[in-house]
Amino acid sequence: xxxxxTPETRAGAPAQDRAQSPxxxxxDAPGPTLEDAIVATWEELAAAxxxxxxxxxxxxxxxxxxxxxxxxxx
Numbered sequence: 001x002x003x004x005x006t007p008e009t010r011a012g013a014p015a016q017d018r019a020q021s022p023x024x025x026x027x028d029a030p031g032p033t034l035e036d037a038i039v040a041t042w043e044e045l046a047a048a049x050x051x052x053x054x055x056x057x058x059x060x061x062x063x064x065x066x067x068x069x070x071x072x073x074x
Contacts, residue, residue: 034054037054038054038073041053041054041060041073042064042073045060045061045062045064045073049061053066053068053069053071054071055069055071056068056069056071060073
């Protein structure tokens with residue numbers, strides 16, 4: 001089963017109104033995904049030994065732990 005959060009269309013709306021552009025979808029957000037953010041953080045940690053935490057923007061050390069919020073990449 002799947003679901004998409006889109007606004008309802010009016011049944012009596014002219015065809016050109018319904019066909020102008022596709023309705024926005026809940027999970028098709030522009031920009032990087034969570035996976036992209038985590039991979040970029042790992043790559044920065046490997047290259048520089050530190051990176052910004054993807055949770056709070058604090059400093060993460062090479063061990064993968066955030067000094068500010070305690071989040072860990074494992």
